[in-house]
Amino acid sequence: MERKATGPLAGVRILDLTTVMMGPSATQYLAELGADVIKVEAPAGDPIRGIAPGRHPEMGGLFMNANTGKRSIVLDLKHGPARDALLRLAESADVLVYNIRPQAMARLGLSYEDVAAHRPDIIYAGLFGFGQDGPYAAQPAYDDLIQGASLIPWLMHKAGAAMPRYMPSAIADRVVGLAAVSAINAALYHREKTGEGQRIDVPMFETMVGFVIADHLGGLTFDPPLDQGGYPRLLALQRKPYKTSDGYVCALVYNDKQWRAFYEAVGEGDAFATDPRLASMNTRNQHIDELYGEVAARFATRTTADWMELLKAADIPVMPYHGLDTIFDDPHLKAIGFFAEDEHPTEGRIRRVRAAGTWSKTQPGHVRHAPRKGADTESILHEAGLDKAAIAAATKAG
Structure with missing residues (x-):
């Protein structure tokens, strides 16, 4: 028609x-x-x-x-x-x-x-x-x-x-x-x-x-170069969906507010103030792979549903981990x-x-x-x- x-x-x-x-x-x-x-x-x-x-x-x-x-x-x-x-x-x-x-x-x-x-x-x-x-x-x-x-x-x-x-x-x-x-x-x-x-x-x-290269020029933007290029957060080995106790979830702890809220949500509120790696976006970027790895270890201790509820309550960006078997049932897309x-x-x-x-x-x-x-x-x-x-x-x- x-x-x-x-x-x-x-x-x-x-x-x-x-x-x-x-x-x-x-x-x-x-x-x-x-x-x-x-x-x-x-x-x-x-x-x-x-x-x-x-x-x-x-x-x-x-x-x-x-x-x-x-x-x-x-x-x-x-x-x-x-x-x-x-x-x-x-x-x-x-x-x-x-x-x-x-x-x-x-x-x-x-x-x-x-x-x-x-x-x-x-x-x-x-x-x-x-x-x-x-x-x-x-x-x-x-x-x-x-x-x-x-x-x-x-x-x-x-x-x-x-x-x-x-x-x-x-x-x-x-x-x-x-x-x-x-x-x-x-x-x-x-x-x-x-x-x-x-x-x-x-x-x-x-x-x-x-x-593609706009994300990764980094220090190669400058002459002479300031580094070898590459955006560490995008290249981090641990930048992937987090494994939960019963599946996966997609979450991003990114800015100061979100990192603070994450540690408070998991009962470790002092970490944000005391860990020098968390002091700024720049210091987090320097240690991003190990930080993501530590976050991943915490995700493994709870269910996907628990994390979805916890992170939404803490105003931390989170989305479901979809496959072709679940995407058609996404509530937003259905609505x-x-x-x-x-x-x-x-x-x-x-x-x-x-x-x-x-x-x-x-x-x-x-x-x-x-x-x-x-x-x-x-x-x-x-x-x-x-x-x-x-x-x-x-x-x-x-």
């Missing part, structure tokens, strides 16, 4: 030539904000369509959770009529987003200059591995590679993992996707003021290095209706997440479900001004 877009980008049309995760996650955010996102797929479809599980081929859960709110059109852009159809669509589009290398777009006849010839004020956004002025420019990039090159496995190992490892989340794809959303919205604002479109490159490597259940027109009953945040005027939200491949091809081409004969000819030609 489709709903009228009410978000702040209602009326903005986006041509989405992206696949896999980084680009689709960016355009899904834009769709949630109200944009009309047209997903342009090759005949084989987005590669992640086939990643199981799913009730039908090409409608796997991973695909569905990165492509809600979009319409799908199939165009084989290696053929002239399909390319011409895309350029016809570009005439009414505000944004074109792609995530192959710029050289490949140029070979398809879809460079910025090619597209801008049909829509001069287009926002032409490329999401790819590396800035085009460096030696990595033409290299392929995937989330794992960018995580590794932007310090994440090194930091995981330094923080206590037995070996370097990637985060079990497509964190680079998601972060760079959000960076692209910010850049596209800023470009739309600039165009609103000036009438100017422009090309935007959003490189994964540079975006992630900046995102705000974060997980919704809907009837997909072809995939049956599904669970989805709602757009986070509350807007007083232009609330973003769910507009349509993830599309079957090419489900909207004919209607989109008709919107572009092609009659039935032209659509039939374009379909026959790819």
